[in-house]
Amino acid sequence: MASQHEVMVNGTARPLTGVDPATNALDFLRAQGLTGAKEGCAEGECGACSVMVARPDGGDASRWTAVNACLIPAAALDGQEVVTAEGLGTPEELHPVQREMAVRGGSQCGYCTPGFICSMAAEFYRGDRQPVAAAATSNGSGPHTHEADHEHGENGFDLHALSGNLCRCTGYRPIRDAAYALEQPAEGDPFAERSSRPAPVAAHTRLEGASGIFERPADLPQALALLAEHPGAVLVAGSTDWGVEVNIRGIRAPYAIGIDRLPELRTFHVGDDSVEIGAALTLSEVERGLEGRIPLLDQLFPQFASRLIRNGATFGGNLGTGSPIGDTPPALLALEAVVVLASVDGDREVPLADYFTGYRQTVKRDDELIRAVRIPLPVSGIAAFHKIAKRRFDDISSVAIGFALDVQDGVVAKARIGLGGVAATPIRALATEAALEGQPWTTDVVRAAAEVMGREGTPLDDHRASAPYRSAMLGTALLKLHAQTATPQEVGA
């Protein structure tokens, strides 16, 4: 391929010539002398590598989106626009985010700081970020407007924007203060102006190197043809899982297909009887698209890793890895989602409950990819997502539970419960569902069903939690749900 692959970094074109497909964007940037972004963990947990990328936001606009540069293959940035901490401002002319961080003591050792700057700047430029008072008077209380509380500033800053950035020095208070002190971008701010124009369109990319080949086809038919030609090729969307395999486990792909920008995988359709979500939409995009239509997922999103990860991670990826501790499967199982698989032979649909076959095994064939996830409507009236983990922000669950219950006239008409972390695959809590359906939604019934639920699955002991604790958490989850629906003010931490 003779075409010139390059990334626009801080306004300067940086060729991808000679870059191996296994090289991540962080190492690529650092090799260019842009050493502001750092490697802290190489698995998308610390955010020291955070940079901003101009991503599509509706038809005509773009959105500065913070992502973990350590996870994304450099090749996947072909044709994209990237801004690093160096590109935002200089010591003589600090960007507003940089100024607030500097004067308030937001940096101590400074190593995590450039990453914080990029995550904070992305939230600074979020188009629908408005001061609390303005938000209250304009469009009321949509899912993306919040009262100022300990996770939201008066300026509309959502602290979850920084949930994927770790700081070992400050204890976070001055960083929060810096975030909450930010005003709106000034008139003529170049980054704000850039957002009013479309994001770069994805180019066809093919990069060959010692470790293998990365290819990003232009559309789905091309992708399926490549997949038919290279069955078992690694499919890369947000690369939030694959990047970890490359960096931490030293896995190299002889052939990787970039599917993150395929238009056919980025559809979003709300119908009368279902919502269809393109498999390559990021969780952040899905969250915005749903606008609160599926309350169970609204509970899930803020608990799914961090904003940095949600800006890359996709439903397709979370289901594609087949991990028993992915956070979306328990929720999607409860929602009775259907997986739409595509191959050169056409589409087929598989209920998610039949999708997983074993530890990281699914019914998806080597020549198939996940095109979309379909969630039937209407959704059940009682919905909850419980995630048991050591840390509230950005952790991997030891147990995850999705609840979707219909209670009519005090009787459980329908119960769907998805479980993660308690078996080799995500599972439905079928015995518990049976113990509830047709029964009154009362304390006695719930207690009995909770005992059944405590025996679901085959939890293991590991470094995240002991088996008895996992079982205990299964046992208490239903009690908690019942208590929440009965006396919401009693909900604990």
Place this chain on the structure above:
Amino acid sequence: MSALSERPANSVVGQDIPHEAAALHVTGLALYTDDLVQRTHAVLHAHPVQAPHAHALVTGLRTAPAYDVPGVVRVLTAEDVPGVNDAGVKHDEPLFPSEVMFHGHAVCWVLGETLEAARLGSLAVEVDYEPLPSIVSVREAIEADSFQGARPKVERGDVDAGFDDAAHVFSGEFEFAGQEHFYLETHASLALVDENGQVFIQSSTQHPTETQDIVAHVLGVPSNEVTVQCLRMGGGFGGKEMQPHGYAAIAALGARLTGRPVRLRLTRTQDMTMSGKRHGFHAQWRVAFDDSGLIQALDATLTSDGGWSLDLSEPVLARALCHIDNAYWIPNIRVNGRIAKSHKTSQTAFRGFGGPQGMLVIEDILGRCAPLLGIDPIDLRSRNFYADGQSTPYGQPVRHPERVAVCWDQVLATGDVRARQAEIEEFNATHEHAKRGLAVTPVKFGISFNFTAFNQAGALVHVYKDGSVLITHGGTEMGQGLHTKMLQVAATTLGVPLSTVRLAPTRTDKVPNTSATAASSGADLNGGAVKNACEQVLERLREVAGRRLGVHPADVRFVDGQVTTVGGGESVAWADLVNQAYFQRVQLWAAGFYRTEGLHWDSSIMHGSPFKYFSYGVAATEVEVDGFTGAYRTRRVDIVHDVGDSLSPLVDIGQVEGAFVQGAGWLTLEDLRWDESDRPSRGRLATQAASTYKLPSFSEMPEVFNVALLERAHEDGAVYGSKAVGEPPLMLAFSVREALRQAAAAFGPTGTSVDLASPATPEAVWWALEQARRSGAGQDEHGHVDEGAPGVVPDQPDADDRPLRPHSELAAQSAPGGA
């Protein structure tokens, strides 16, 4: 007031200024060791070959296959070492081991043209291992009598008599975890050789001089052939006090052998599996109280988990023994200490340096015993505070003990603690599924290195002809703001604006024989040295100015860039005076030195006055616990902390907050799990990445976080009246743990005492609240505290033939004579 502590009016010290490198941090321009690789030509990259056994002999090592990997340049093995094959100062840490001592131990290193080539080369190296039996927990070490190093003891009074006469005697045991430093920047070194074969190493190190020492002894050259520079660190926390040396030595060795620059930067998992951590401890204790809750006697045996080599385990243990009293007067006390030798990373310094471990034991004891005594933990703690005239168990008079009470009262008042206690009682009574707890805990922490020789520092101050000033000192910058403070000290001493002074990176050819930047002492020691150097220059300038202004030199004043007289008459600009002094051939630079006065310590009997002073602080923390899961939130924290007269309030507040959250991480969240099974992975660190080892994130920040520095806190005898700040506030986090304990106990009846594992993860809190519930359900379960004199006597050092047995076994044997 001493000359050292006296502070001029309107001084630059005490001003609220941001970190000196803040603008570089936020723009991504601040350079860290590994950033220099991009600016260095033809660098080789180092990658380790890590052993997959906790304990094994290396019976064969074949490097030839690695050379078949494209890009592999050299494999470094023990045979390449021209000097001493040792990475430490105690000669018990072979750099290239023939016996693998922990899972992940590096047996050799591969150098490649790229990191990928070195990585693939390391996979190609063939190593034969003969696995050996291993010890991977402190309990296993105790049972196997596997110890190393000294077995110190601190003793005062008649301990046994203290138990005989006491109204209440309790005994128990407690094992608690260590902590990974998780500095965001992993260990990194970049070594170059010059035309004479001299070695220049840029290293992320808190102790450049010791890095220099170790590199020199590995290379078999004198120290004057090795220079170490540290630009700054992306966090240290003690993890880069002793541990960087071996990595620097590998880079230096590679550079000497290949003639090319060698870069060594550990990945996060390499760093976590190879470098040392905070020591986990095991404690056995018995304690005696009188009827009012005053402590009569304490008898404890602390066993630290040292890992495979001694490293800093002995001084860490000494500090633990010297801090088990925390802020409490304990008339009769005996504390024995010993260091387990286990097949784990060699545990090392970590912010607090054993102090937190010692103090955690007494705070755990008070937290467990308060309900059994029927005394509010707030009252139990404050009743036992030191009073004027009392001394620590190791014989040092406690100066300013009233500051604990002052901090305590201020926290109780500004934190509205008594009213909130009542609110919490009301909340807990009306909420079945959620409970709150509010705990207040004190800190008293000794400042100075226990090892007296380390309490010295040097500095180099250059005043150039144009009046600009360049300072260098022996301390390293790791985010703690030391350089910021040193700039402020220099500007204050010289009487010039801050903008006149610049600071050059720490390097061993500027200031030699430095101490580690550790023990919170960086500003005390280096500040003393910087001030001394500035004063030397000033004395000479005073003569010049006196002549120029026509006054006695003693009447010259240096204020804000102007040199004037005591009467404030004629003045001359600083730069003009300096220029004039140059033409008069006056020396305009000076080497400064400082040694802390008044310290003495006999480590053989653990007695003396090892600390210049004590730092004090108090924290009140309120938490809420979810009764369904054990998950919790920190609702509010109020802190008053004593930093003397602050040199730099913004920096000091940042240190207090950061230390508190880091301490809370250790006590509640951060979970080091080693594989203790008999599988082949035995000894492997199971939580060896950011995805499995969780640091505090925004979700752990207290929702309300009020930090105040104690006012009118001048410290006589320290630079400009200030006090150290790095470590002491870490231990304010005990209040989080005790609040969790109280919230968990609130799920049971009043007076319930619960055990709480450390770290108090949601799971641990869940088991604690389940214990409280069982207690409430009539199942008598008062934690694992035994009641009754004379208590269960902890293991004593003269009983070498008797292995430590579980507390329950000992309790059965000693048959306490009733409560």
